[in-house]
Amino acid sequence: MGFFEKNGSLAEFSELVTEFIDSPSKGLEIFVTPELEEDRTRNNILKYVSYLNTTLKDVNTDLISDYTYVQQLHTLNKTINELLENID
Secondary structure: OHHHHHHOOHHHHHHHHHHHHHOOOOOHHHHOOHHHHHHHHHHHHHHHHHHHHHHHHHOOHHHHOOHHHHHHHHHHHHHHHHHHHHHO
8 A cells, every 4th residue: 555655656556466466476575665665764763763762761781781782882872973963
């Protein structure tokens, strides 16, 4: 449904449905458009950032104090700062 709503081409949608039905090796990914993928990415980013914000506020720091976690948190911090600079 999302494919048809974004694309608006009934003929192309119908061809993909036929291809999907006729070919057992085809997955649902044939219906993914760049716009749908962008929407999915935006939603996933928001979901994961919200999860991290909530979880990191309440986490026992002893659980994440080893080197690997600390390095990943530094990398996350750097990535977020670079992203914010690009947005501004």
